[in-house]
Amino acid sequence: DVQLVESGGGSVQAGGSLRLSCAATGYINSMYCMGWFRQAPGKEREAVAGIDSAGNSIYVDSVQGRFTISKDNAKNTLYLQMNSLKPEDTARYVCAADSCAEVQAGAPKHWGQGTQVTVS
Secondary structure, eight states, rough: OOEEEOOEEEEEOHHHHHHHEEEEOOOOOOOOOEEEEOOTTTOOOOOOOOOOOOOOEEEEETTTTTTTEEEEEETEEEEEESSSSGGGEEEEEEEEOOOHHHHHTTOOOOEEOOEEEEEE
């Protein structure tokens, strides 16, 4: 089965940067899409960024120009570089993988446990 394990969260001041990683083990179909979602207390889960097998990426408007999603296929690892962080970016960030249709629909099959990002 696919296992996704995130790391790299933490506390940072506004304007700072963090890089999240998501290590995938198990069988990752080369056609899979992967994405980052986040959920803040009292708010619905939000899709932050996604990337397909060709490296095409998409972002929610609120992080466009500040966050960059990337992946290292050799290491089966997904990344999210977050710059110019704002207090409203505070949330638990979770990576996910499935077909692109499922990731775009917000209903991917495989989820990690998440990593907390706090911006003050």
